[in-house]
Amino acid sequence: MFSGAVRLFFVSAMNGLHYTLFLRLPRWLHGRAPPPALRSGVGSEDGINSAGLSTVTDKYVLDTLAVIRTLVDNDQEPPPSMLKLHTIADKEAGWLVVVRSMVQVIPLHDPLGPAVITLLLDDCPLPSKETVVHLCKFFELSEESAQESWKDPQLHRNICVVLGCIAEKLAGPASIALLTDTTLEYLVAHLNVDNHPCVILFALIALEKFAQTSENKTSIGQYMGQGLCNPLRTLEQWMSDNDYVRRQVGFCAQWCLDNLFICEGRPYSYENVDTTHLNAMLNNNDVSEYLKISPDGLQARCDASSFESVRCTFQVDSGVWYYEATIITAGVMQIGWATKDSKFLNHEGYGIGDDEFSVAYDGCRQLFWHNAQSESHLHPSWQPGDVLGSLLDLTNAEVIFYLNGDPLPPLTQVFNNATCGFFAAASFMSFQQCEFNFGKKPFMHPPKDIAFQSFNDHAYLKESEKIILPRHIKLQKLRAMSVEEGACTLCFDERATISLMPCLHRGFCERCALQLEICPMCRRDIEERREVDEKSDGKSEIT
Structure with missing residues (x-):
């Protein structure tokens, strides 16, 4: 569960913010003294000066980040750190203190860091158009600073996350006002293979969010250029890189080239996919609206603020079945099994394991999920490159999960409500990605001493069913039908x-x-x- 365990607390903690944000402040992001607005009126009620307020806000942000993994029950009280952040952010200048703190202190390598920024910003008021105009000055953006992102990748990664979050919330004129020439130059300058791959990734995601407004999309496409000079053409070659952050960059670059920033003369990725012997894949027609699926149908990624889900194309009704998922990102994903009766409520935050017809493994929070109830397990937190194996035994009515070949005790609860019609399925929190193997290639850690079947050996797909079309082409075909x-x-x-x-x-x-x-x-x-x-x-x- 994502909404009940996480979003509910952010909504309750941030509820009541009713002001219009005004970022008319000098630049102080890089450790400069806070402006006069922050030296008075913020924290004074509690007897905290501006320097002290900045220090305690940093602590509250880090405490909130640390406690996210424990938020699994709707009945839990919001953690004290979130209540404190709510108090601080209830004033304009205080909100800016919280934003500055998130940008400066959220660690680069915490798998939930960008998602926490998204969650905290998601329930804040929309900034006014005037506010947006001053945002790049507030962040001290420049092409030169982007070219030096290796010196402080944490800072630049977090700035890109904030820009992307705000762009996702805005639409029309406000989004256009935020994408100034300076902002555009700053983000595109990050798309350089010599920069830190994590900064490249979130600069690219921010550009994708801005491109939701058509005028911005045109401006970004023109600025990046056509043909081989487009930086995304180089970055998409990282799709199969051994480094898992670079692999994410490759995935997002390829997706943007197929769906947003079309390069004349470049074939669409689906046209170059070898679908020979591909008999089972993620179902592009049985997926929530914002999940991205790779052209081969075996990778999935979520960059939205919702909890996106997907089932595979093959249903099993009897026997013993096994598949694997390679973990690309180490954040919150719920991977397991679901029947066709399971519902994808992405905006409410319910996915696989959150109803009576599904069961899931959560390797970030080290939990099993069934019927929106969690149970802890003894596997360590998963890391990029780990392989989650999932075995469904319909003969003995049990599900077994493996991490790198290490099995956990069988689960049986889901069979109280479902006995057949199961699909491999998964749900993804913001900025999470994994790759599935349904048997097209050898399994990394097949179960020992258990006879099982793979989807790919028994399923069948028509050639037309193997094609993952870019969204705009799919929409054109639907209109023409x-x-x-x-x-x-x-x-x-x-x-x-x-x-x-x-x-x-x-x-x-x-x-x-x-x-x-x-x-x-x-x-x-x-x-x-x-x-x-x-x-x-x-x-x-x-x-």
């Missing part, structure tokens, strides 16, 4: 046979209807779903 009369208004694939109760709105197939919690037409809660008999107009209740 002639939708069959009576098709589901959500997926356009199945017949619309379901009526939602009590509002009686129709137009959905059974699979899509089961994914809905509220009616998309009237927003009323769905109490039940009824199948409509087209011949007799009779209705019968379905599960």
Whole structure:
């Protein structure tokens, strides 16, 4: 669980911030003395001077980062450090102290650092357009400082995270105002192979967030250039690098070239993928909206502030099955098994392991998840390069997880509600990524003394089903499709046979209807779903 365990506390801690932010401050990010606004009115109520406020804020930020891994229960009280940050951030200048602190003290190598910045900023008020204009001055951005990011990669990584978070929250004129020439030069200057790969990664993600506004997208594309001079063309070659941070850069560079910053003359990545003997992959049609899937269908990454989920293409109903996931990032992911009845509630933060039809392994917080309840396990926290193995034994009704070949005791709870129809599945917190192996290549740590089957040996995919199209091409094809009369208004694939109760709105197939919690037409809660008999107009209740 992500929302109940983490987001709820950030929402409660930051709730009530109602001011408009004004960043009309001199530059003081690099340890300079705080401006007059911070020397008065902030902390004085508690008898803390500005220097002391900065010191204690640093401590609260680090304490919050440390306690994130323990936030797993909705009934837990918010940690004291978060309540203190709420008090400080309740004033304009105090909010700036919190932002400065996050930029300066969140460590470069903590796997949850960027996600904590995102969570803290996500529930703050949107800055005004005037505020946005002064932001790059506040951060002392310049192309020259970007070229020296190796001297302080932690600082520049965190600045890029903050810029990306704010760009994601903004839209239209405010986002355009933030992407000044200075900001654009600063971010693009980081896309140099000689810079620290972690800074390159988050500068690239920030540019992606800015490109959500079409005018910014055009400006960024023109500035980076066409052909081989585009820095992303070099960075995408890191896709298979042995360094896992560089591999993330390669993934994001390739995704941006396919989906955002199109280079004339460059083939799309899916056109060069060898799909020979590829019989099982992540299902690009059974995925929450912001998850990125690689062109070969075997890697997934989330750079959104939501909790994104995906199932694979192959369903198993009997026997013993095994797959592996190589950990690219060491943050919060919930990887395991789910049936088609499991729901992806990405904005609410519920994913695999958060309902009665799924079970998941969380190697960051060292937990199992089932039905939104957690149970600790004895594996160490996973690290980039670790291999998570997952075995589903439908004969003996148990699930076994392995980390680098080391098994944990079997889990059985999920079989109280589901006995067949399982898919390999996973959910991802912000900035997390892993690579799946469903048997196309040899497993790294196959279970010993247990006979199992792999998806790739038994599944089948049409050639058209192996193609992961860039989003804009997929959208064009959907627009060009002639939708069959009576098709589901959500997926356009199945017949619309379901009526939602009590509002009686129709137009959905059974699979899509089961994914809905509220009616998309009237927003009323769905109490039940009824199948409509087209011949007799009779209705019968379905599960």
